[in-house]
Amino acid sequence: MKKVYSRPKSLHNVANHYCPGCGHSIIHRIIAELLDEMDLQGKAICVPPPGCAVLAYNCLDIDMVEAPHGRGAAVATGIKRVQPDSLVFSYQGDGDLAAIGLAETMHAANRGENITAIFVNNAVYAMTGGQMAPTTLAGMKTSTSPYGRNPQNEGHPIKVCEILSMLDRVAYAERVAVNSPANIKKAKKATKKAFEHQLNKTGFSIVEYLSPCPTNWRMGTIESCKWVDDVMAKNFPLGVFKEVKCK
C-alpha cells in the first residue's frame, strides 16, 4: 500500500502536550515536514521560548537552546554568529516576541541577522492563563482585561509584520494562519520561503502564524478556527509584507 501520510522523522514519536485544537502542534508539524523535505534536520538549531512551547524539544527532534523570556532573537544571534551555516530559528509567542522581547526582535531584524522568527500569534499569554498580550484585539476579554481591551487605556494590538517590514535588512515577512487546510498549506509555503532566505543569507525572516488557542479563548476548536477568519484576520491581514530577491 502506498503511504500518503506519516510522522516526519524530525518529530519525536510522542503524543504532543498541546491542547486539542491548538495551533502549536500544526506549526510544529509544518516545521518538521520542511526540515525533512529540505534535509535540514542535521543543520537546525531552534531557540524555544518559555510558554506553552517551552517543551518544543519533546516534539521536534533537533538541537535546541532555551532562551529567557523574550530573548530568543538575541540568543539566536549568538548561535548564528558562531555557526553561520546552521539553520537557526527562534520560536516565540506574542508576549515573548512583541512585548518583553520587542527590542531584541527589532534589533536582530534591523541588523539583518540571518535567522528566522517563527512567531505564534494567538492574542493571549497562553501558558500563564490567558492574560492580555500586545496582540490582544480591541474589546477582547482576557484574564487581565476582563472588561475587554480598551485601546484608550492599553493601546491597539501591535502589528509585528507591518512594523518589521519597514526595516531595510528584513528579507521576508509574511503573516499566515493555521486554521484551515488551505491556510496550513500557505503557512508551510511561507515557512519554506523564510528558511530559504536564511540559507541564502539575505537577512532576517519572520513568519507570523495566527494560531488558535481554544483553551484561553474559551471557545470550541471549530469555533476558534472560524474566529481566526472572522475576527483575527480582519485585524491582522494575511499576506506577504516584505520580500527581497532571494539570490
Place this chain on the structure above:
Amino acid sequence: MNKQLMYGTHAVAEAAIQAGCRYFFGYPITPQNELPEYMSMRMPQVEGGVFLQAESEVAAINMVLGAAAAGARVMTSSSSPGISLKQEGISYMAGQELPAVIVNIVRGGPGLGHISFSQGDYFQSTRGGGHGDYRTIVLAPDSVQEMADMTYEAFDLADKYRNPVIVLGDGILGQIMEPVVMPKPRKKLPDKSDYIVNGRIGRPSRVIKSFFVANKDLEDHNWKLFRKFQMIEKNEVRFETENLEDAKMVVIAYGTGARIAKGAIKRLKKEDENIRIGLIRPTTLWPFPSKIIKDTSRSISDFFVFELSTGQMIDDVKLALEGSGHVHFYGRPGSVVPAPSELARVMARQYYQLQKAKRK
C-alpha cells in the same frame, strides 16, 4: 611577549583575545567603554573575530548565552548598572551550565551612583547575583598585569566548570596604565563537542536548558550544580599573603582596596620598623579564602577589613572566623579614593590601641 604600557580595560580585552575569545557582545557604559572600543578595533583583525554592539545589556548577555551554547569562547563587559541587567542571562547560563567571562568594571551605586569606581558590587558578584541557587567564580585583580592574567585564566575556569566567571575590576583598575606582559596566545582550545549545539548529525538531538517540569528533576539538577560548586570551593581558592608570620594585626582587602592597603602598610613600616601588620588579599572572592583566615586566627586575633564600600566582604571574613578573633573595619564607599596616608593613620590608630590594651 614584550612588556607594554596598557590601560586596564585594553589589557583585559587583549588577554581575552590571546585566550581564544573570538566573540564579544557589549553595550556602552562608563567607566568601561574603552574595553568594547578596543574590541571593536581588534576583533576584525583576528581570524574569526566578531564584535557586536548589542541594543542593550540584556541582549548582549543573551548573545553571549547563544554563542556559548554554540561552542565559542565568548565575553561581555559592563559596569555595575549594566551588570544588574545581565543577571537574568547569568542565572540562565549557570542553570544551563554554559561557560562565559563577564567583566565588571565596577562604578559607584546604588542606582546610577557615580561613574568613577567602587567595590559596592561584592555582594552581587559573590552571591550569584541573579535568581536561583547558583554561584559564579569571581576573580579580583589589583593591577593591570593581573587584569590580563586573570581574564586569560577566567576562560579556562569557565570551560573547566562550564560556569560563568566574573572578573571584578573597578573604574580605577580599568583606567590606569601600567606595564604588562601579555599571556601567550592559547593554541589549543578545549574540546566542547560533547555538549554544544551544532546540528544533530550522527548523534541524538541536544537540548541546552534550565527548565525542568518534574520537581524531582530540578532538585537533582540543583544538587548536581551544588556538587560542582563544592569542587570549585575545593580546587580554586586563591589569595596572596604578606608578613603573616609575626603579624599582630592582619589587614584583609582585595583589588584596588588591597593596593591602597599595601601602600599604607609600607608607609607605617617606614615610620616604625617594629610594627607588625600582615595582609591577606583574596584573589578569588568566590570561592572565598576562608581557611587561611580561620587558620591565621589561631595565632592572631585582630583583623582589619578595608573596603571601598560600607562593608560587604566583611561578612565573609566574619563567617570565616566563626566567632573567633576581632574584626575591625574601615570603608570609603562614595567613589572617593582614600590616600594610603589616610588609611595608614586609621590602621596605626587601631594597631597601637590594640597593643596598648594588650600591655595593660
